[in-house]
Amino acid sequence: MPRTVRLLLLARVVNRLGAFSLPFLTALIRAGHGASLTTAGLVGAAFGLATIPSRLAGGWLADRIGRRTTVVLGLCGCAVAQLAIAASTSLTWAVIGAVLLGLAFELYEPPSQAIIGESVPERQRVRAFSLFSAALAAGGMGAGLLAALLGRGDLRRLFVADAATCLACALLIRLALPHDRPAPRGTIQHDIAVRPLRDPALLSVLATGTAYALINQQTVMTLPLALTRRGLPAADAGLLFTAAAATTVLAQPLVRLSWVSRLTTPVALALAHLLLAAGLTGYALAHTLPALLVSAAVGSLGDLLVMGRAYALVTDLAPPGGSGRYLAVFGTSWGVAATLAPVLGTQLLAHAGTTTLWSTMAALCLLLAALHLRVTPETPRLRNLPKTLRRIPDAA
Template identity: 85%
Template sequence: MPPQFEPLPRAVRLLLLARVVNQLGAFSLPFLTALICADHGASLTTAGLVTAAFGCATIPSRLAGGRLADRIGRRTTIVLGLCGCAVAQLAIAASTSLGWTVAAAVLLGLAFELYEPPSQALIGESVPERQRVRAFSLFSAALAAGGMGAGLLASLLGRWDLRWLFVTDAATCLACALLIRLALPCDRPAPLGTDRAGAAVRPLRDRALLTVLATGTAYALINQQTVMTLPLALTRQGLPAADAGLLFTATAATTVLAQPLIRLRWTGRLTTPAALALAHLLLAAGLTGYALARTLPALVASAVVWSLGDLLVMGRVYALVTDLAPPGASGRYLAVFGTSWGVAATLAPVLGTQLLARAGTTALWSTMAALCVLLAALHLRVTPESPALRDVPQAAGSPAPGAVQAGGGRS
């Protein structure tokens, strides 16, 4: 049976379903800065620093998630992280002062990434190499499917009261945790990984991983601008911040509807460096549209182009990181790579708010577009090829129907 038609393990399918439920409420974070400004009268700079504090807290959270997954098991770590996120989201919604909001935002950061390394490791270790791109693409498809409903909820609830976005997010986190706890079997902690010589695995000494981490951090910085800064950028253009929910929905819908594009023969023949370079050129085109657009329909069209670039990124890059890891070490490799999102979440709100305050929306999106072009060139020169994609090129280019990448999800 061709790899694209082989059924995925039951544990992976249940995890995909749980993430759809979780993602239905996952668009509260982009409105954190807007909530701080609107409800607490904070300046753009203060709001950016608070969001940066959240991002900084996600870095140890991601590393702890990889370590806990190896020590107490995948399922337990996922449930712990989701419950922690729910508590922090409810604290943000109930906060009556800026100080309490800052404390709750930091707590959210400390819990936010706990469940990502065990989720990704569970996927990477449950399927053979020839199915990894497909499996990670389906994981992103689950985020996109939930994201379409989340964007609409954000648009509706955000017009009423931004606090309800955090309440809804907390509810979906608890529902996802319950589903994981009841449906997934209890797993034993993975053994500590060693390389082929028997030495303990140290991901930070792997040059190939560090190369992917560097370019991945730059990509995550750009991605976070389109998530965290977008609502503020819309308000500076005279549009409601809640319209960001419509743009998020357009992005998620495009990644679902554009799935046939990644099954084209020429797409499957692309190497990982070439596919990532093409993706970043599409990202640059979408961001250029953001810089020039002044109406909601034009912004939606730009979001569509942006999402086509996102479509090519995540399935490839997470399969690459999993393939680079020695046996038993994928959780820690994915955790180290995932710190790129924490670094980006720390820097993005500071950079974005400063660019908005000092130069405006056009400068913000133009700068991000230029960075995408630079990354496209770098991928062709420094990005390693995935061993799985090199050895099984047809499998790499043949994801299953419905396998997509969700732009701006919880990664």
């Protein structure tokens, strides 16, 4: 990987090491401010709704003021909001902090992804985005353990630690990455990049990506609450996140296996969702921590396949100079999911229980597996090849 990508991965590992506060936002609202389950879900939804303009602003700012500056701005904004949540003395201030966190939370994702997509050749993008996912998972292993340790005391400590790692990551990015060279306004790159919503291929990927993000965020936002419903400590979610992160790191060699690299993107994404369905079924049936750990590891294999393929596909679909905007639009799927997941999850937990929650998510994964085989586009490079040659590996 190029030096710029390696430095970015290192900085994001530092950031990810402390990024364990978000799954405990709803738990803090309930435990720290005495809110009801429904109110906690609405606060989580407010955070998710705020991430949608945040992601779009991240793509716009990356093109206007530069990738490095946008990443630093987003990380510093997250740190301020997390400290506000930790210091909140009332539910009102906690809600304000959650909304501010959402507005800053996605600013740094589009420029980070654009740096990776534009710094490596097309044939290496799947591997590069898989390594990016693994780097975040490596930090996540330590994050899960720290969450399990710090979360057994005061949940506010998680937000203070997360703020500290955001500032450390911002400093690394500011010192290590090269100076920004944003394209001048009015250039052809900008004219092309503002049209991602007119691309039917991107809209197809956005639709299935939103459904996947909803499943993913359901786990992130609802797992601590689901554990308490089964009589387990909410902090044990940190151990499950650690198991998933460790699997993502250790399973990286699977991405480079010849039979995996020969899979077309639709087939790879269908397989990924079958693995996710298996992991979520385990969550629905398991009642002990060891069984839940196994389920987390199985589901993380599906996440590994999705992350590498989906972001590489979006980067390939983008025209020259348009990857930042394309990735920003695709990334709004996470904002939509983060808005819906807390409400859907808390209502399913309150009225149907843990088994129904995870069974519903598993069924959605099976539906997505079938949809990917029908609606997900192949990469532009593969679409331009004769059918007899399309099994050429599309990953390094």
